[in-house]
């Protein structure tokens with residue numbers, strides 16, 4: 001049997017490695033390589049740019065998502081700590097929910113203090129595609145709230161910092177809803193896996209098997 005690969009559910013930095021599945025996030029104008037797995041989305045921060053044209057960007061996104069190696073739509077989402085108006089952010093997010101549902105591409109979400117709205121919009125659109133909140137660093141209550149709605153949680157570099165609140169809440173994440181990621185950090189996802197396995201007092205190989213199973217079930221591989 002080949003060894004179970006590590007899964008990096010969200011990264012901006014592609015690392016060529018045999019035993020690694022990674023979803024590399026690309027900018028809308030970056031071409032998509034033929035090999036590997038990718039995501040394209042319109043980040044809520046894009047609204048800060050005065051030249052941003054929502055319809056144009058959404059058309060480009062739709063075109064990019066047609067490629068089979070683009071397996072997810074992301075990052076998309078809501079950010080209450082950011083300056084773009086929340087109404088505009090919601091409009092942009094809802095248009096992407098519609099695309100995710102029509103094109104059957106799971107979503108990778110940027111969620112800053114917006115759990116309630118994200119859950120409400122998932123219900124409003126009766127979204128069936130899996131959603132993964134990336135860079136999750138919330139409390140035990142946030143864990144229960146999001147997983148209660150069938151939303152997956154991906155945890156990154158914050159696991160390496162014992163003072164962060166995720167250290168208290170991490171053990172409450174149901175393993176069937178867990179992913180790990182490196183996002184912008186220039187580290188290997190193995191480092192995050194090792195920290196996670198330590199905190200869960202679990203064999204690394206078991207954790208790899210569980211996370212790979214989540215990946216395979218969402219992306220039907």
Ligand SMILES: [Zn+2]
Nearest residue numbers: 025075183184
């Ligand atoms: Zn990111």
